[in-house]
Amino acid sequence: MKKDTALVTSCHEHDVIGTWRINLKWQGDHEITDFDLDRFGTVLTFQTDTEYSGYVIVKSASNPNIGDRLHLR
Secondary structure, X not given: OOOOEEEEEEEEEOOOOOXXXXXXXXXXXXXXXXXXXXXXXXXXXXXXXXXXXXXXXXXXXXXXXXXXXXXXX
């Protein structure tokens, strides 16, 4: 994994149809907000879980695949 990308480790349909919880993992000194979260859809909420992981909940017609990469903004 490159230090300028976050990796999608899992993706699950959230409470409301059309919303997804996307779990991310990264390396380096970053916060979840350093990454281009809008690429996945309309961001509803996000949270950093550990120093190198977090999740974002988005409203989107499609979900990303495990292994997809998200670049820094």
